[in-house]
Amino acid sequence: MNIFAPNYYVQSFKTLNIQRLHDHGIQLLLCDIDNTLVAYDEECPNQDVIEFIHKLKRNGIEVALCSNSPSSRGKNFGKHLPVSKTYPF
Numbered sequence: 150m151n152i153f154a155p156n157y158y159v160q161s162f163k164t165l166n167i168q169r170l171h172d173h174g175i176q177l178l179l180c181d182i183d184n185t186l187v188a189y190d191e192e193c194p195n196q197d198v199i200e201f202i203h204k205l206k207r208n209g210i211e212v213a214l215c216s217n218s219p220s221s222r223g224k225n226f227g228k229h230l231p232v233s234k235t236y237p238f
Contacts, residue, residue, distance in 0.1 A: 162186060162201055171208045177233070178205060182216040182226050189218075194229050202230045 159165045162185065170178065183189040186198045194202070202212050214235040216223040227235035 163197060165201075167204055167208050167210070170205075170210060175210060177211045177213060179213050179215055182214055182223060183218055186214075187226075192225065194226060199230065202232065206231055 157169075162180070180186055186201075187195060205212050212230070212232045214223055214227050214230075214232050216226070216235070220235075223235040
């Protein structure tokens with residue numbers, strides 16, 4: 150089994166069924182920043198992202214961010230959110 154092979158696809162994080170994640174026992178969601186949560190040139194999370202992260206947390210799902218941008222980008226973005234960690238890759 151490949152643990153990095155997705156088995157659930159959505160068009161946007163805005164359409165992600167958080168209750169479905171909770172029901173399937175998901176405890177951590179790893180979110181890419183650029184062109185997933187925001188456009189690559191947005192420096193800070195917008196209101197949609199902030200509400201999404203808070204909704205995940207209210208449902209018992211921890212959040213970690215990842216980005217292939219410079220590590221300073223991920224750290225600056227993550228400092229505005231209640232996330233567990235920001236990982237460069």
